[in-house]
Amino acid sequence: MSHYHECRSNIGRPVRIQTIDGKVHRGIIQKVNHSHVFLQPMSPKLGGYGYGFYGPYGGYGAGLGWGVALGSIATLAFLPLFFW
Amino acid sequence: MVLVETNKWLDQYTQKKGSSFKKNILIQRTLLCEPLTDFFNDATAEEIHMHLLNHGLFIPDPLDKQVIKEIIDKDFWQLANQEINQLQNDWNGPDVPVFIFPSNYTNKLLIREFNGLAGLSYQDKIFLFVTNHTNDDELQSLITHEYNHACRLSLSSKSEEELNLLDGLVLEGLAEFAVKQRLGDKNLTKWTNIYSKQVINTHWEKWIKPNLTIKKMEKKHDQLMYGLEEIPKWLGYSFGFQLVSSFFEHENTTMYESLRLPSSAILEGSDFH
Secondary structure, eight states, rough: OOHHHHHHHHTTTTEEEEEETTTTTEEEEEEESEEESEEOOOOOOOEEEEEEEETTTTHHHHHEEEEEEGGEEEEEEEEGGGGO | OEEOOOOOOOOOHHHHOOOOOHHHHHIIIIIIIGGGGGGGGOOOHEEEEEHHHTTOOOOOTHHHHHHHHHHHHTHHHHHHHHHHHHHHHHTOOOOEEEEEEEEEOOOOHHHHHHHHHHEEEETOOOOOOOTOOOOOHHHHHHHHHHHHHHHHHHHOOOTTTOOOOHHHHHHHHHHHHHHHHHHHHGGGGGGGSSSSSHHHHHIIIIGGGGGOBTTTTTHHHHHHHHTTTBBBBHHHHHHHHHHHHHHHOOOOHHHHHHTTSSSHHHHTSSOOO
């Protein structure tokens, strides 16, 4: 199956994509067109201790989505739902 | 200690940014978060970006060029460098990279409650979020607080998965008590004195005592630290400060020594056990 079809039939699922240049992307598939798959970020669990301020940005990361060119994908793997 | 030259990254950001918010978010990610992937274990630039935004990083905005220019002109990097060297000496703390970025000055709560100051610390790195209005005292307070975290975390043998609510309370309490010791009461953050002793005692019995062993990774940990719905605002932070203050009232000790004590010993020496 092409990456296009694979993404298209898995909208809403978390995915890990590695592109040819070695870069890793993790996100939820929001939409796909013939050139790109568009991802939304997943709530990261990166820990740390702060100064007292915490304000989840835009609720679920509105406006932080990004596109990955289908032609740049080296590997694509769906992540288990419990991952996020 | 390495004060990373984020002033150069920020300068590049102001040169590359345009008028589209969507594009500016991606430029911010590429220039400020991509280089940070080397400092995290298995985190993507997008995840770091969202995490930093949640903890107070600025959001691209038409005014950010000017804010960044003023922050760079004020040369917070120089003052931060001096301050951290001093703290590192006093506490015999670790060498950690420090990243300074503008804070989200468009967030009313961040401005109102923290005067635009935010931070995020790990055992091996520190993020400081400031505004163009941040003064020297505020920067010193923020650095003292955050570097105290890095020190204690690097001295602790616990992994992030093992840390629990008690560790979080002690971490926050010690960090702000260090601000009190070095810079005095007037530089303390708001959450240090929002509850009376009596109220704190009630919260201890109801919320804190039954949850001391909750792990940091559990959702409830942060709800107890920051407050949510019926959990009082900044509960863990405020309680942590009372806990550590009472410990220092009873024990004749120093910050240097306290940073090296297990959380249970600090609890034991406090009013709450």
